[in-house]
Amino acid sequence: MTAQAISALAYSSDAVSGAAPALLAVRQLRLTDFRNYRQLRLDCGAEPVVLVGDNGAGKTNLLEALSFLAPGRGLRRARLDDVCRRPRGEEPPAAGWAVAATLDTTDGRVAIGTGLEAGRSETSLPRRAVRIDGRPMQSQTALGLHVAAVWLTPQLDRLFLDGATERRRFLDRLVTALHPEHAGDVAAYENAQRQRSRLLSDGNRDPHWFTALEDTMARHGVALAAARADTVQRLDAAARLGVGPFPRASLAMAGEVDRWIATMAAIDVEDRLRGELAASRLRDAESGTTSCGPHRSDLAVRHLDLDLPAAEGSTGQQKAVLVSIALAHARLVALSRGRPPLLLLDEIAAHLDAERRMALFDEVVALGAQSWMTGTDAELFAPLGGRAQILRVADGSIAAV
Amino acid sequence: MNGPEIERLIQLLGRLPGLGPRSARRVALHLLKKRETLMQPLGTALADAARAIRACSVCGNLDTIDPCSICADSRRDAGLICVVEDVGDLWAMERGRIFSGRYHVLGGSLSALDGIGPEELNIGSLVKRVAAGGVREVIMATNATVDGQTTAHYLAERLAEHEVPLTRLAHGVPVGGELDWLDDGTLATAFKARRAL
Numbered sequence: 001m002t003a004q005a006i007s008a009l010a011y012s013s014d015a016v017s018g019a020a021p022a023l024l025a026v027r028q029l030r031l032t033d034f035r036n037y038r039q040l041r042l043d044c045g046a047e048p049v050v051l052v053g054d055n056g057a058g059k060t061n062l063l064e065a066l067s068f069l070a071p072g073r074g075l076r077r078a079r080l081d082d083v084c085r086r087p088r089g090e091e092p093p094a095a096g097w098a099v100a101a102t103l104d105t106t107d108g109r110v111a112i113g114t115g116l117e118a119g120r121s122e123t124s125l126p127r128r129a130v131r132i133d134g135r136p137m138q139s140q141t142a143l144g145l146h147v148a149a150v151w152l153t154p155q156l157d158r159l160f161l162d163g164a165t166e167r168r169r170f171l172d173r174l175v176t177a178l179h180p181e182h183a184g185d186v187a188a189y190e191n192a193q194r195q196r197s198r199l200l201s202d203g204n205r206d207p208h209w210f211t212a213l214e215d216t217m218a219r220h221g222v223a224l225a226a227a228r229a230d231t232v233q234r235l236d237a238a239a240r241l242g243v244g245p246f247p248r249a250s251l252a253m254a255g256e257v258d259r260w261i262a263t264m265a266a267i268d269v270e271d272r273l274r275g276e277l278a279a280s281r282l283r284d285a286e287s288g289t290t291s292c293g294p295h296r297s298d299l300a301v302r303h304l305d306l307d308l309p310a311a312e313g314s315t316g317q318q319k320a321v322l323v324s325i326a327l328a329h330a331r332l333v334a335l336s337r338g339r340p341p342l343l344l345l346d347e348i349a350a351h352l353d354a355e356r357r358m359a360l361f362d363e364v365v366a367l368g369a370q371s372w373m374t375g376t377d378a379e380l381f382a383p384l385g386g387r388a389q390i391l392r393v394a395d396g397s398i399a400a401v
Numbered sequence: 402m403n404g405p406e407i408e409r410l411i412q413l414l415g416r417l418p419g420l421g422p423r424s425a426r427r428v429a430l431h432l433l434k435k436r437e438t439l440m441q442p443l444g445t446a447l448a449d450a451a452r453a454i455r456a457c458s459v460c461g462n463l464d465t466i467d468p469c470s471i472c473a474d475s476r477r478d479a480g481l482i483c484v485v486e487d488v489g490d491l492w493a494m495e496r497g498r499i500f501s502g503r504y505h506v507l508g509g510s511l512s513a514l515d516g517i518g519p520e521e522l523n524i525g526s527l528v529k530r531v532a533a534g535g536v537r538e539v540i541m542a543t544n545a546t547v548d549g550q551t552t553a554h555y556l557a558e559r560l561a562e563h564e565v566p567l568t569r570l571a572h573g574v575p576v577g578g579e580l581d582w583l584d585d586g587t588l589a590t591a592f593k594a595r596r597a598l
Contacts, residue, residue, distance in 0.1 A: 135582070137584075138584070139584060141584040141585065141586060142582070142584045144584070144585065145584070145585070179585075180584075180585040181584075181585040181586045181589055184584075184586045188547045191547045191548075192547060192551065194513075194514060195512065195513035195514055195551075196513070198513040198514055199513045202513070204513075204518065206518070206519060207558075208519075208555050208558035208559050209511060209513075209518065209519065209555055211554070211555075211558050212511070212551045212552070212554035212555035212558060213513075213551055215551075215554050216547060216550065216551050216554070
């Protein structure tokens with residue numbers, strides 16, 4: 001029989017002084033059959049958490065588990081099935097997984113449970129179950145009322161060099177933290193867009209069907225473009241001020257629909273988009289694309305201190321701009337929703353010099369949201385001193401350092 | 402391991418909605434244990450249903466008579482047509498006894514990704530019913546999903562020339578629902594559709 005990797009850890013928050021009262025903090029986290037964790041129970045204080053450990057120890061898995069407390073597909077955009085713990089040796093494979101957390105929020109204590117239920121019907125599509133305070137929720141959008149999460153991972157280091165798709169995805173996560181209904185609009189828009197593309201590639205010519213799908217695209221597309229415009233405008237104002245030694249940055253939406261949104265009433269943009277889609281059916285059928293819509297927009301970011309597009313800075317400068325945006329966003333969300341997002345910062349110390357690391361830690365502590373940071377080297381987090389809880393992750397278990 | 406009869410039974414049961422191979426085996430075993438009290442009556446019921454039940458040629462409802470008992474009921478208002486996706490939705494309406502008109506069952510919703518187009522749905526007969534005249538209102542009771550709403554919009558396009566009033570069910574706060582527990586999307590929809598007290 002395999003040794004059960006259960007680790008329990010009690011951590012007294014009273015021992016840590018000087019931290020602002022947490023506006024959002026995970027106080028207990030339980031994982032079941034999640035990635036490399038068979039069973040995990042972690043009790044923690046409201047302060048920022050630092051996870052240190054070797055490569056492959058399961059640090060990012062923990063951040064991924066936390067990312068499931070917010071709506072969306074999590075930090076790895078994984079399929080629900082892939083999140084299940086892989087069996088070792090002759091163990092039976094896990095049929096589901098669960099993340100349960102107790103959080104302190106401005107509304108008081110909230111219990112969130114989410115995962116893939118083992119007892120679900122064998123034939124139905126896997127669907128993420130969500131419970132809040134024990135009550136089953138119809139959809140994961142309900143999570144957005146309690147938790148917003150924003151993460152920076154090493155994959156995002158290439159964000160400004162990657163394609164526009166990655167930047168839109170990153171932006172949409174920032175937007176969802178301010179406008180929780182945004183994720184639903186994105187999903188509905190993409191669904192209708194895929195259906196329209198299918199009709200075009202099948203050679204379908206039913207004008208009423210196209211009109212119906214294009215109407216759905218126009219309504220949800222304009223709603224999502226308006227939410228992006230609002231977020232980018234406010235984020236731009238915040239990022240232009242800069243945060244400590246992090247660079248000042250400017251943000252703007254670039255795209256056809258975004259230009260319309262800036263100058264026309266939303267209802268007119270809907271009509272315009274409907275018209276453009278109807279007019280481009282033939283062209284789209286030939287090219288196999290959708291030539292107009294908010295799925296073609298891009299997020300344009302400039303490094304203001306260098307006066308260069310963010311993509312033209314060094315790797316370290318790009319990372320610094322990204323951290324700048326994430327911190328500006330966290331401040332913005334805290335201001336407008338009264339509660340900052342959970343910040344999940346994977347391998348955050350990499351590419352940052354000592355001054356910026358210090359500034360990041362100060363900001364994270366001042367933010368009032370519990371940030372979770374990972375790194376291989378505990379030394380890098382020394383400037384946090386007693387202001388954070390440092391935990392060592394090793395092979396599916398966790399212990400205080 | 403099992404005889405071919407059992408394997409076939411399990412295979413067929415496994416195609417039922419909500420049943421996978423494992424639950425199909427459990428159901429098969431349960432039926433075999435209750436041969437007299439359950440399996441044989443069930444077999445007879447299945448055969449009777451397969452022989453007698455057909456889709457109504459007017460509305461698509463399932464019944465032993467055609468036109469179905471709803472379409473044949475002269476006390477029901479033929480001027481009101483409620484369009485639903487499936488017979489299950491019709492049953493839900495009938496359970497609540499909330500509607501005294503007639504129905505039209507589409508048999509699903511438009512979904513290009515699943516290859517379900519207007520020809521696969523019971524749409525031509527709806528257009529004919531409306532074109533024949535005497536209809537005062539068509540109520541779209543499709544699901545509040547992207548596909549359901551796209552289907553409703555499509556039907557509105559198809560029926561536009563007949564100038565019959567089209568309505569759809571309200572979307573918003575469920576009766577007995579607490580606002581605090583609603584997702585933002587539902588709340589925003591309810592807000593847009595608010596009405597005077």
